[in-house]
Amino acid sequence: MKPPPHLRPHRRRSGGQRWDEHNIARRTAILEAALALIEEHEPGAEISTQQIADRAGLARSVVYRQFRNREDLDARAREYVFDGYLTEFEEILVLDPAKTVEDLIFDVMLTVVRWTTDHPNLYRFAQQGPLPGHPTADTLTTFRHRVADTLWRRFASWTTVLAIDITPYRPLAYGIVGLVEGVISHHLSTPPTPTRPTQPALARLLTTSTWHLLAGHAADQGHPLDRTTPLSTTLATLLSSAPDRANPEQPVDN
Template sequence: MAQRTGGEPQIDGRSTRWDEHKAQRQVELVDAAVALIEEEGAQFRVQRLAERVGLPRSVLYRHFKDRASLDELIRRRVVESFVKRMEPTLTFDGTVEESVRRVVGAHLDWVAQHPRLYAYMGVADHAMGDGSLVADTKTAIAMMLSDRFGDVLKALGVKEAPIRSVAIGIVGFVDSAVNQWMRDPERELSEEELREMLCRSVWAVLDATLRGYGVVLSPNDRVADLEGA
């Protein structure tokens, strides 16, 4: 029991250890749920998760407020995986073309490798700005792109370009195209063809935007050289 000495409560070490154990157990259960979705699909049942971890369903639920809180933690874990894959690509190393391919490729690769997690997230049901975790993630990636684009443009002497709108448009376009491709039972493009189409389209948007401000670049220009211009 917590005792007061000098007006300050003392924390029971046993309680702290239990909280740590409960938090660690919750992480393990969320990991198991993610693995279950990867194997069996987005519409997983909590009973299957309980069987997988060897716990009665009632005991499993002691670690979560309800099914909605479990789903929220799973979504956060999936988003963490996606963002972890995307963040390193936003450094824009190499040429402009290589940078575009790296970003587009990371998005498409993650989705192709984790189709059931992608379906579980219900990406198509969330547009940027709707306040959901998925929407906030799309917006965060767009803002990271915007900041990086902005740095390059400032180095080129362009300070007033609507780069935030361009970045949001690019993320929305790539996301919509990939989502449609994933849902299409009769895909008109192979994964590699989709990758090429997306890269060409993203470059076309960037090129048109830059030309509107009097900047003409080659996709073979190195980003580091542009920033040092």
Template sequence: MVDRTGGEPQIDGRSTRWDEHKAQRRVELVDAAVALIEEEGTAFRVQRLAERVGLPRSVLYRHFKDRATLDELIRRRVVESFMRRMEPTLSFEGTVEESVQRVVGAHLDWVVEHPRLYAYMGVGEHAMGDGSLVADAKSAIALMLADRFGDILRALGLREAPIRSVAVGIVGFVDTAVNQWVHDPGREQSEEELRAMLCRSVWAVLDATLRDLGVELSPQQKVSELEGI
């Protein structure tokens, strides 16, 4: 509605309420799509979603620009779920070993609980490449790890260290190993064996990095007891 007295244009409250309703409906439809993928797999069809929510396909599409937009919103919701699981584990509480086990375990546990969503995160062009949601999520986790590693190094009196590259390498290694394991029909390791191998490998990288910097740190060292942490 236009204010004809010369003031600022007025916003129609009915329009705002309708926009909020459409946004909430879009959230509900994305949630329904995520649940459908959990149940039926990555071969996601819009017609199945329409049937699930009781809408004609043409009506459902009014909430999204196109199929690519719907796919992007679904992946974004899945990535948000993954990040919610990971972020609390990056606080580094307890011993160094327990911290490693917690971060690696959170990644593996989420994948085991949501294998179809994990597969959907990497479907098609979004599997790899700069700018993809999956690449952004990995980068975010690596940067958070690097910040915490940096805190530990500073507490040990080390101001400069190539810890960001190490964090990126660790995240890439864990994700690649888990991805290979979850898609391998003839798994050579059980879930617990994979978990133990990943934790040993991550600690080995951290230990080697610290030793190169002249520091020997026990995996049983409590992070909170390091000066400045």
């Protein structure tokens, strides 16, 4: 798993920075070792701190110099999973002019489906305990909100350029994330059978559902979307009418 940005080393280093990087490298090695063991074992299997230390190539005492206790290590491991997932999620949220809106949705859904179905143990582990700084919070709810906030910020940044106010639709970001999480959780709990959807098929189901939701609201606002139109054409059309939305005509007083 790619380390999140705040755990990646910097190129220019002072003495203090080198020591910080040394600690970051050890912390990352410990977290990566813990997650590798979680992926290898059956869900819920007991994994000792000594096993984690051995996998990381460190002494057990080093683990507890980097983390206060086992609860802290587990909480940081969950955070590491979420941060890595969000990093991959953000990287796919890019506008490709050659693709359609539906293509963009499919790319996002396929990334989510592949990550969760390729790492089912990590996905379950990350939801089964507190995160750092949130000892009593519902981890799944916290995770959903972080994903939804990321999705909302990116989408809002695009529509702001187009002078389209989507503020009333913010709750839908959380609804879409809840829909995706529910479908994926059901998929992971279903035993493999010949009729079980493949990753692309599951991503397509989620894409179609999301497309109809977005396209329906867009049409209601006077911005009809076409499934086959490249994003470049869609954006050009919306941009051409952006000045009218940004500066609507004022009624003339008689």
